[in-house]
Every structure is written in structure tokens, then in C-alpha cells.
Amino acid sequence: MQHGTSGKHFKNWSNTYSCNPSLYFEPETIEEIKEILKSANENKKIVKVVGVGHSPSSIACTNDYMISLSKFDRIIDIDQENLKVKVQGGIRVDRLNGILYDNNMGLSVLGSISDQTIAGAICVGYHGTGINYGILNSYVTEIEMILASGEIKTYSKNSNADQFGAILCSLGCLGIILSVTIQCEKSFKLEQIEYPGRLEEMLESLDEHLKSSDHFRMFWYPHTDYVMCYNASRTKKPINPKKFNWFKDKLIGFYLLEFLLFIGFYFQFLVPYINWLYFKIFSNRSEYVDRSYNIFNFDCLFKQHAFESSIPIKDTSKYLLKLKRWLNENPNVRVHFGVEIRFSKSDDIWISPCSNQDSCWLNIIMFRPYGKEYPREEWWNINEKLMIECNGRPHWAKTHNLKKTELMELYPKFEQFDKLRRELDPNEIFINDCLRKVFS
Ligand SMILES: Cc1cc2nc3c(=O)[nH]c(=O)nc-3n(C[C@H](O)[C@H](O)[C@H](O)COP(=O)(O)OP(=O)(O)OC[C@H]3O[C@@H](n4cnc5c(N)ncnc54)[C@H](O)[C@@H]3O)c2cc1C
The missing domain is CATH 3.30.465.10 (Uridine Diphospho-n-acetylenolpyruvylglucosamine Reductase; domain 3)
Incomplete structure (x- = not known):
């Protein structure tokens, strides 16, 4: 049997989930993987492959066998x-x-x-x-x-x-x-134009915005009306990257924000002002051209909790306007920016959150400044409630409370997927606690 090590302590990127696998493997050959699977089947162990542990949930966790495919990276x-x-x-x-x-x-x-x-x-x-x-x-x-x-x-x-x-x-x-x-x-370059807007106005003309570029997204600053909008399209223009200003982008945009949110943890009435302030500081219009992946990716700042759902695109305004109204009606709930609003084309993958529907993704976060845990239950609950109301589906990497019966309603092929899963993995060695909730 391939030699696994004991004593591994696994934590996901945001330090929100962890586990202590009894054996941790970094196999180099397929034969070694086969041996691990054989042992798991014989000894009734759970096997989880871990990538880099970026999922903000326990989906990659196990206290039995954990495998990293870091040596399968060719x-x-x-x-x-x-x-x-x-x-x-x-x-x-x-x-x-x-x-x-x-x-x-x-x-x-x-x-x-x-x-x-x-x-x-x-x-x-x-x-x-x-x-x-x-x-x-x-x-x-x-x-x-x-x-x-x-x-x-x-x-x-x-x-x-x-x-x-x-x-x-x-x-x-x-x-x-x-x-x-x-x-x-x-390979392609993207030209991105970023500009400030108002949530209601952007939602009223959402169709036009969606068509106006290849990759459109918005970032809503809760407790305000403001959004930042990003239109990115393929271009032949020469590279003209976004200028990085350490003072503004790192010192204010990262370190000061974490510090302010840490203070905000003790004086939570400050949070809406922090959101407003950061919108004002970072809301200038700018245009730049860069390699595709430099535009697609951006700095997600520091440790955070995340919840994300994919809803039918036609319900985008309904969801966001209700969410905004709810927040206004519940002034004691203070939440962090931003709510990220993105869009994906429908596909025919059995349990893809975009299966058979053009979708709007809504991602909410709550930062953990210096490890502080802001209360987030009500914010999570209202988002999950709105997701369910819109027949939305959770992002599989993120925490949610949906069970098999609800998922069967949302995915016509969920039962078929579960049947295939049981056929391919009769001893359920790939089912950890996180996935057991999904399939029960
Ligand atoms: C800051 C941040 C930003 C993010 N932004 C986005 C975003 O823009 N869009 C988005 O969709 N998601 C986003 N995510 C979520 C993230 O993309 C996913 O959680 C991530 O893709 C998981 O990749 P991983 O390598 O970390 O896998 P892990 O989290 O380690 O594992 C995820 C799942 O894959 C399984 N797995 C891994 N490798 C294998 C394998 N070889 N065979 C079988 N199963 C395997 C694991 O067992 C687990 O079930 C973000 C996460 C963070 C922390």
C-alpha cells in the first residue's frame, strides 16, 4: 500500500473548515491511487481528493484518507x-x-x-x-x-x-x-471598462448591459444604492494594464479595510459607512487592456465566508430589489461589500447550477478581519430564502442547507445522478459528511 502520512491537519483557504485525515497521500502513480482506493473499500474509509482547498465549505474534508494530486500536474x-x-x-x-x-x-x-x-x-x-x-x-x-x-x-x-x-x-x-x-x-486580450452606477438603474437596463460586452458583472455595495460595473470584451488593442498603486490598492484597499472591519466588529453601526467610503474611494471610471486571465481574475482580499446561488436570469431584479428592501427594513443587520452579480449561459450538464437555464450568480461574503466572526445568520438566511423563492441553485463549493428532496425539484436529473453515484461507488467511499447531507 502506498505510504500515507499521519498527523496532517487540513484547513481550507478561508480557515472556516478543517479536518485531521488519518492518512494523507501524495501519490505519484495511478497504481498508488488504486491501492489507496482498494484499502478504503476494504477498511470502510472515506477518500477525499483535495485540490488547493479553496472551497468555502467542508466538501473536501475527511478524517479518513485525504489525497492530494499535486504530483499529477502535467x-x-x-x-x-x-x-x-x-x-x-x-x-x-x-x-x-x-x-x-x-x-x-x-x-x-x-x-x-x-x-x-x-x-x-x-x-x-x-x-x-x-x-x-x-x-x-x-x-x-x-x-x-x-x-x-x-x-x-x-x-x-x-x-x-x-x-x-x-x-x-x-x-x-x-x-x-x-x-x-x-x-x-x-489567446486573447480583454479591454475592461469599469464605472460606477446605481443598482436600480442598472437592473432596469440589464438586458442592454448584458449584451454590451462579452463579460459583464456588477458589484453591489450593500447599505448603499451603488454598484461598480465591469464590461470586458475581446480586443486587439495593445496591452495597457490597470496601474497598481500600492498606497491606494494595498494599504487602503486591503490593510486599512481589514483594520476598519476589525473596528467595525466592535462598533457594527460603522459597517454601512465603511461600505460607502470604499465605494467612494474605489469608484472612479477606468479603462485598461490586459491578457484575458489578468482581467478575469482580481484580488478577493482576505479571509471570508461566502454563499452563492445561481438563479434564473429573469429573476435577477426581483431577487436584488427584495434583498435591498429587506436590508433597509432590518437596520440592525450590517453586511459587508460586495454582492457580486455575474451571469452564465445555460448548459446541459446534469447537476450544473446553470443546467437548462441562463443564470445570474449572486455571491455574498462576510469578511473575517483578523479572524473575527461577524454575525451572518440572518444575511445568509434571507439569501437562501430568496434563492429558494426564485428556484435558484446553490454553488456546490459553498455552504447551503438544501437536501435531496429540494435538489430533486431543482434538478430533473438529480435522482439519476444519485443512482449513478451509488452504482459507481457502492461502498460510498467518496461521500463525506458534507455530501451526505446533499444525498439524504
Ligand atoms: C477567494 C475565492 C474566490 C473564488 N472565486 C470563485 C469564482 O469566481 N467562481 C467560482 O465558481 N468559484 C469561486 N471560488 C470557489 C472555488 O473556485 C472552488 O471552491 C474551487 O474551484 C475549488 O478548487 P480546489 O482546487 O480548491 O478544490 P477543493 O476545494 O480542494 O475541492 C473541491 C471539490 O473537488 C474535489 N476534487 C478535487 N480534486 C479532485 C479530483 N482530482 N478528483 C475528484 N475530486 C476532486 C474535492 O474532493 C472537493 O469535493 C472561489 C473561492 C475563493 C476562496
């Missing part, structure tokens, strides 16, 4: 003619971005960070924004997976096609992703 093939790349599951997206750029290729869409492993991102349905762009999973053309039995299977539109739609967003519970093939496009 590029297997770059097909420049067909613009496809095949990579091992453990490669980080930021490394892939650089390699693709050097080969005149790029991923069509990215979320706010690229630190994740490609397999971790695919498992949870990693998305960016752009109404004509699906979640990253919708660009995946093939996945190679090692099943609980040790069998290796390839899934694509040509191979095991009937199950490909399930494998494309698998929550890490159908098997271990060994490799992923992704349809890319030629």
Missing part, C-alpha cells in the same frame, strides 16, 4: 490546431493560464481567482461571467476518471456518452479525475 497534450489542451487533474489553473498563453491559447472564461486545481474547479462548477459563456465545465470535452473500483474510464461525447453529463460536474463523488481535456480559444 500538461499531457496541447493541440494548437484544434485549440484543445489535455491536462492532469492536479494542475493549477494559474499555471495552465500561463502555459496556454505561451502556446497562443486561452480559456474562454475564468472566475475571480485561478489558484484552484482544474479538477477541483470542474468538480464544483467553477464559473466566471458572460451571458454567452457557460461555466468552465461546459468547455470540457473529455474526462478520464478512476472509479472507486480502480477501473479507469474515459468520458466524452464519444465514449460513455450517456454518463458524460454527470461526470462533467461530479462534486468529487463519482470518482477521481485523472485528466481533463478542455476546448480553448486563441
